[in-house]
Amino acid sequence: MSEKRSNDSQNPTSDFLSLLIKEPKKKNLRRNFVTIDPEQIDILDLKKGDIVELLGKKKTAGIVKASGRKDRGLGIIRIHSKFRKNMGREVDETVEIRKAEVKLAKKVVLLPYGQNRMSINNMENNEEIIEIIKHQLEDNYPITIFDKIYISTNVLLGFIVDNYLVASLIPDDVCIVDKYTDIIFMDDSAEDDYIKDYNLFKKALEFDSHDKNIWLSLGNIYRLQKNYEKAEEAYNNVIELDPKNYWAWMTLGLIYNQKESYDQALNAFQNALKHYPVSLEKTPIPLMVGKHRSLIRNLGFTYKRMGEFDKAIQTFKNILDKYPKSKNIWNELGKIYLRKREYNKAIKTFKMALRINSNEVYSPESHISELTKILLPNTKLSPKFLLMKKRHQKRFLQDNQYSLYYLAKAFKAIGNLDEALKSCKECLEFVNPNFEKALKLQSELLVNRNHKTTSTGENENGVKYDFFLHAGVDETLTAEYGGWVFICDGGNHWHNASHAK
Structure with a gap:
């Protein structure tokens, strides 16, 4: 016999009570708990563990816990700072509360947001992450539409997204999740879906205009749409709210590079490095390491664009000291030597890049795979993770393509046409036969040799x-x-x- 859902729900009260919001006394109070003046609990006929509806700028819901005797008769409610964001209220403002009518959620659509927001393409159909989220929500965690929920996912596998917006909820009421609830991630793989994300984030800002993570996500959408002025404004809002937000500084640097404002880009990347929160030597999280490496690389690109070749060389060497298997960094270093006409150094550098095989080259995916084999030997990698591995292989081939192409250019520069042609031939035969730059260079080399x-x-x-x-x-x-x-x-x-x- 199949299991059925329970239809039990708590009966609501029709009248709201107005209570004054205060900070919780215990810092470790769960975010969706609210501690209420015991007298008000009696008036609303509540008991510990009941769910109450809270009405501020928007509706949300929390789990009741009685406050201490010192709060009796004061008409106050203590609410966690992050939870207050769901109703758009702050300390010393009032909120209306009543006993909620709780329903079982049939479907929940979540939109990840904030600085650790992961590409939906990598999360779609990822049953492991969905099960982690569902497990945490099943613990009588009430949700309403447009709520922000904070869930720690599996950092071992590099998935560190913990900010979600409830984009859609069926039924649209105060709900709890059970094992039958269908939880999915909002698909933003199509360009039109960025507009949906944008509208949801703008709606969320109506309830809380001081949420740095919403501004961050808006900035990311503007940047994807190449609306750099709006993106810059959004990231500056983040920095105003959180001056040490390395992600906002880093993305501002990328925008300034696009605008060829290299001095501003340099300042932004330096601030991002200054405020980067995790020590490169100590972090066990592959994706965090990857972000740090990308940040230093972008700093090196900026020096290169400014013509500060010696500083760019030193920056790339700093990365290679930590990550000697970073194939694309060897390529970037070799290209600078080409620009400086230090051709023998360029040849040596491109050859170093070509010595790195696909199993050795640094990537978050390869680190995740190795960690999983060692620590979770029985874990089956999801189809999306396998797709990430394929993308890693594609990047590896692209790096090889450029290593061989620029190696050919370096050999040409010193007059070694035979070696230059050999590198071109390898590039076209073993990597990409349609690589236009290599085809053109090969034609020039044949003419010169003949x-x-x-x-x-x-x-x-x-x-x-x-x-x-x-x-x-x-x-x-x-x-x-x-x-x-x-x-x-x-x-x-x-x-x-x-x-x-």
């Missing part, structure tokens, strides 16, 4: 001259040498096409 040999000819007046030989037999080529212009007829026969200059 023109390397000169021969002696004689014009109609008996005057001798030198000219380049062309090895190709299928193309017609015009060459100029020593003041004379010659045309190859497709074979090894060259014809004088000009008079001496």
Whole structure:
């Protein structure tokens, strides 16, 4: 016989009581608990563990706990600071409360937000994360539409998102979750869905305009839409609320780079590094390590764009000291040596990049995989994680492509055309046969190599001259040498096409 849902629910009271909001006395008070003056508990016919509806700028709900004797008769309610955000009220303001009619949620749609917001594409169908969220919500955790909920997911696997907005709730009332509730993440993979996210975040700001994480998510949407002025405004709002928010500083730096405001970008990245919250040596969380590495890399890119090549080189070397298997950083370092015309250093650097194989190269995915094998040997990786692994392989091939291409350019610069052609050939045969830059470079190298040999000819007046030989037999080529212009007829026969200059 299949299990059925219970239809039990607490009966609501029709009248609201107005109570004064105060800070909770215990710092460890659960965020969705409210402690109420015992006299008011009696008036509302409540008991410990009941759920009350709270009405401020918006409706939300909390779990009742009796406050101490000192609060008796004061008409106060103590509420956690984060929980107050769900009703848009602050300390010393009033809130209306009554016993809630609680229903079982059939469907909950969650929208992750804030600085640790993960791409929905990596979370979709991730049963492990959904089960963690459901397990925490099943503990009599009341929710209402547009509530912000805070749930710690599995940091071991790198998933550290803990801020969610209840984007949709069926039924639209005070609800609790059980094992039958369908919990899904809002899909923002399509461009139109960014508009849905935007509208939800703007609605959330109506209830609490001081939520830095909502401003952060708005800034991210503006940046994805390339509305850099609005994005800059949103990130500056975050910094005004939280001057040590490294994520806002970092994304501001990316915007300033887009606007070619490199001095401002440099200042933003330096502030982000200054306020980065986790020590690179101590963190066990792969994605946090990856963010720190990306932050230093962006600082190096900014120095490079400013023409501060020595500072860029030192910045990239600092990353490689910690992460010697960072293939793309070796490539960036080699490209700077090319710009400085230090070709032998460039060749050595690109060869270092090519020595790193796909199992060694740094990526959050590879670290997650190894940690899972060691600490959770029986855990099956989700389909989305496997897709992340495929993306990692694709990035690895792209890095190889650029290593070989720029290695060919370095060999060309020192006149070693054979090695340059060899690198181009490897790039096109083993990595990407349609890589346009490599195809163009290969054509240039073939022309240069085929023109390397000169021969002696004689014009109609008996005057001798030198000219380049062309090895190709299928193309017609015009060459100029020593003041004379010659045309190859497709074979090894060259014809004088000009008079001496």
